[in-house]
Amino acid sequence: MTVVQANSFTTISTTAAPPKRRRRSFVTLLFGDLTASCLTVLTGFLLLSFVPALNWAIIDATWVTTDPSTCRQGGACWAFILAKFRFIIFGTYPPDEQWRPLLVMALMLLMVLASLSPRLWGMKLLCAWGAVITAMLLLMWGGVMGLSPVPSSAWGGLPVTLLLALLSLGLGFPFAVMLALGRRSILPVPRLLAILTIELVRGLPLVGLLFVASILLPLLLPAGWSIDKLARTLAALTVFAAAYLAEVIRGGLQGVSPGQAEAAKALGIPSWKIIWHIVLPQALQKVIPPLTNTTIVMVKNTSLVLIVGVFDMLSAGRVAATDPQWPAPYVESYIFVAGIYFLICFGISNYSRWLESCVQARSYR
Amino acid sequence: MLTGLLDNRRFRSWAGQIVLLGGFAALILWLVTNTIENLDARGIKVGFDFLQRQANFPISESVLPYNPSDSFLWAYITGLGNTIFISLIAIFFSTLLGLIVGLARRSRHPLTAYLSGVFVTTARNMPLIVHLLFWYALATTMLPAPRQAYNPLPGVYLSLRGLYLPSVGFNGSGLAILLATTVVCLLAYLLWNRLRDRVYRAGLGRPVAAALIVLILSAVYIVVRTTGEVSTPEMRGFNFAGGFRLSSEFTALMVGLVIYTSAFIGEIIRGGIDAISAGQWEAGRAVGLSERHVLTKIVMPQALRIIIPPMTSQYLSTIKNTTLALAVGYPELGLVVGTVINQTGQALESIGILLAVFLTLSIAVSLFMNWYNAHVALVEAR
Numbered sequence: 001m002t003v004v005q006a007n008s009f010t011t012i013s014t015t016a017a018p019p020k021r022r023r024r025s026f027v028t029l030l031f032g033d034l035t036a037s038c039l040t041v042l043t044g045f046l047l048l049s050f051v052p053a054l055n056w057a058i059i060d061a062t063w064v065t066t067d068p069s070t071c072r073q074g075g076a077c078w079a080f081i082l083a084k085f086r087f088i089i090f091g092t093y094p095p096d097e098q099w100r101p102l103l104v105m106a107l108m109l110l111m112v113l114a115s116l117s118p119r120l121w122g123m124k125l126l127c128a129w130g131a132v133i134t135a136m137l138l139l140m141w142g143g144v145m146g147l148s149p150v151p152s153s154a155w156g157g158l159p160v161t162l163l164l165a166l167l168s169l170g171l172g173f174p175f176a177v178m179l180a181l182g183r184r185s186i187l188p189v190p191r192l193l194a195i196l197t198i199e200l201v202r203g204l205p206l207v208g209l210l211f212v213a214s215i216l217l218p219l220l221l222p223a224g225w226s227i228d229k230l231a232r233t234l235a236a237l238t239v240f241a242a243a244y245l246a247e248v249i250r251g252g253l254q255g256v257s258p259g260q261a262e263a264a265k266a267l268g269i270p271s272w273k274i275i276w277h278i279v280l281p282q283a284l285q286k287v288i289p290p291l292t293n294t295t296i297v298m299v300k301n302t303s304l305v306l307i308v309g310v311f312d313m314l315s316a317g318r319v320a321a322t323d324p325q326w327p328a329p330y331v332e333s334y335i336f337v338a339g340i341y342f343l344i345c346f347g348i349s350n351y352s353r354w355l356e357s358c359v360q361a362r363s364y365r
Numbered sequence: 366m367l368t369g370l371l372d373n374r375r376f377r378s379w380a381g382q383i384v385l386l387g388g389f390a391a392l393i394l395w396l397v398t399n400t401i402e403n404l405d406a407r408g409i410k411v412g413f414d415f416l417q418r419q420a421n422f423p424i425s426e427s428v429l430p431y432n433p434s435d436s437f438l439w440a441y442i443t444g445l446g447n448t449i450f451i452s453l454i455a456i457f458f459s460t461l462l463g464l465i466v467g468l469a470r471r472s473r474h475p476l477t478a479y480l481s482g483v484f485v486t487t488a489r490n491m492p493l494i495v496h497l498l499f500w501y502a503l504a505t506t507m508l509p510a511p512r513q514a515y516n517p518l519p520g521v522y523l524s525l526r527g528l529y530l531p532s533v534g535f536n537g538s539g540l541a542i543l544l545a546t547t548v549v550c551l552l553a554y555l556l557w558n559r560l561r562d563r564v565y566r567a568g569l570g571r572p573v574a575a576a577l578i579v580l581i582l583s584a585v586y587i588v589v590r591t592t593g594e595v596s597t598p599e600m601r602g603f604n605f606a607g608g609f610r611l612s613s614e615f616t617a618l619m620v621g622l623v624i625y626t627s628a629f630i631g632e633i634i635r636g637g638i639d640a641i642s643a644g645q646w647e648a649g650r651a652v653g654l655s656e657r658h659v660l661t662k663i664v665m666p667q668a669l670r671i672i673i674p675p676m677t678s679q680y681l682s683t684i685k686n687t688t689l690a691l692a693v694g695y696p697e698l699g700l701v702v703g704t705v706i707n708q709t710g711q712a713l714e715s716i717g718i719l720l721a722v723f724l725t726l727s728i729a730v731s732l733f734m735n736w737y738n739a740h741v742a743l744v745e746a747r
Contacts, residue, residue, distance in 0.1 A: 330502035
């Protein structure tokens with residue numbers, strides 16, 4: 001008995017290498033114990049319940065049709081999406097001029113691709129963005145260089161969604177920086193004003209702000225001023241974006257060690273230069289990954305403009321489905337629109353993950 | 366003299382602040398004078414007198430009793446009641462589903478983890494309003510007519526008219542008995558909480574707990590059977606009669622809101638659990654606790670402190686998100702406000718009420734969650 005114990009003792013001490021990691025086979029993972037088996041059966045049932053939905057969406061679906069009214073025979077009516085594709089993407093923009101919004105989207109895609117790499121970020125890129133946005137708005141509006149004018153009430157679809165997201169973030173950003181700096185200020189007046197603005201906007205639902213913009217703004221401004229609906233909606237989205245961006249930027253400002261500003265002060269650098277050249281660049285670098293999350297939120301939030309009657313992509317999808325020739329294919333229409341939103345947001349979130357890995361690997365620049 | 370004053374730091378900061386405050390006040394004053402002029406020009410009278418007038422518009426469903434002869438004030442309160450009602454239900458169910466999703470994503474079971482990952486990615490990357498409109502379209506165009514209604518469980522019917530569930534009605538004495546049973550059950554629970562440790566130490570934990578559950582369930586069953594009138598929905602003519610109806614609007618709103626919110630809550634809970642070091646799990650296992658006990662007794666209480674702050678903002682945004690219900694026509698506060706503005710033109714007051722209510726709700730929830738956070742943090746200090 002004692003011999004055996006002594007033996008086993010020596011065996012253990014000589015083979016003190018770390019235990020081998022047990023490689024589990026797929027079958028053990030799925031049916032290894034009672035819990036795993038139960039989970040497998042449960043998820044199996046869950047997956048099985050999707051079979052009718054897939055059946056509806058693919059096997060029973062009508063992809064091409066000549067007669068809209070017979071389109072939906074037990075399956076999805078994707079022929080509707082093919083027929084209404086242009087309307088959902090471009091809305092009520094005059095059909096002969098739809099190359100213009102197409103060009104706008106191409107420009108936007110080009111600029112986004114050009115701005116992906118952090119190495120290219122700088123003043124030049126910012127100016128390029130400014131120029132491109134001006135060009136995009138001119139293209140949409142027309143009235144210059146022989147382009148026929150198209151009022152903003154006729155704009156619609158995906159370009160409106162993208163422009164609203166881009167402009168609200170772009171216009172909101174400078175305000176956000178000011179609000180964030182104000183909230184971190186040691187002076188009471190800017191601090192209180194910033195806190196009041198940020199908390200007020202963040203405490204309200206976006207629908208409330210859109211109501212204010214679309215119904216109250218005409219009352220608040222002098223009688224002669226008329227601002228079109230798209231601009232009013234943009235104002236609400238900008239205020240909303242500014243408040244949320246401000247909180248993100250504040251996080252970045254808090255992350256910059258106070259020693260940076262103190263050292264600059266000791267060197268006699270004026271305080272606005274300290275903020276502009278020393279504190280802000282470091283703070284903004286830190287918050288770029290969370291800023292992409294705010295971008296996703298804003299892209300999704302532009303869909304709310306449907307409530308105040310702005311013709312974005314979701315509204316276009318809804319209006320397209322009301323066509324009495326088709327068998328009310330709302331579900332198909334929303335799935336299509338949701339798919340486009342998904343592609344945009346999923347793209348941004350993957351980009352954000354890639355950026356974060358960049359941050360972990362090295363600092364920017 | 367003047368340059369000396371400008372070089373003075375304190376003077377500059379005070380002058381700057383005064384200018385800022387003055388500018389802000391001037392902006393407000395400008396907006397107010399504009400508004401007064403505009404209102405005069407359009408002949409709109411500002412004031413809350415209209416709240417006492419008869420509303421004269423219907424509200425399709427509500428938690429509080431309402432009919433069109435009630436006042437505008439009561440219409441607002443009814444809308445607010447609906448807002449709070451859907452907020453509470455959405456928060457409850459999405460926390461439950463979010464917990465399942467979050468735990469499933471951490472599961473070692475590949476199928477479960479993958480499925481939950483797909484769910485989170487899909488649900489989070491689409492706008493909430495698209496979720497709502499999709500489910501509403503599904504409920505109003507794709508479901509069968511009442512005659513061919515889906516019947517997934519006995520007494521549950523799903524059709525174009527909404528979701529029908531069995532209900533239990535109580536008459537006067539039945540209600541009293543029900544109340545008494547509830548009180549007895551509550552007392553039993555409190556007593557059980559007191560004695561639980563002693564019972565477990567005596568090794569009688571499981572049998573006693575099982576017996577208690579059986580006892581309570583049979584008590585509820587007997588009470589319902591003898592005094593309540595169970596009403597199951599039945600097809601009569603063109604529609605269902607009896608039972609309890611959830612409208613298509615409500616059902617679509619709840620499904621959309623819960624799916625969207627639970628994806629976010631699932632990620633918050635997963636993040637909280639992931640933040641607890643693996644050593645805690647390993648130590649728990651080494652002590653001989655079961656996997657479930659390690660999770661509920663060791664990891665969860667610590668994860669809760671990380672989870673609560675983001676959960677607060679998630680709950681707040683859920684409350685704010687309920688305003689999107691007006692896209693599917695569920696009469697919450699936003700929809701009532703819209704209707705009142707159409708009817709009376711009292712936009713200033715109505716939107717003011719909407720904003721004030723949501724600010725109050727936001728502040729109330731964050732105060733409550735701060736209190737709860739402090740409560741949880743106190744446990745750590747002990």
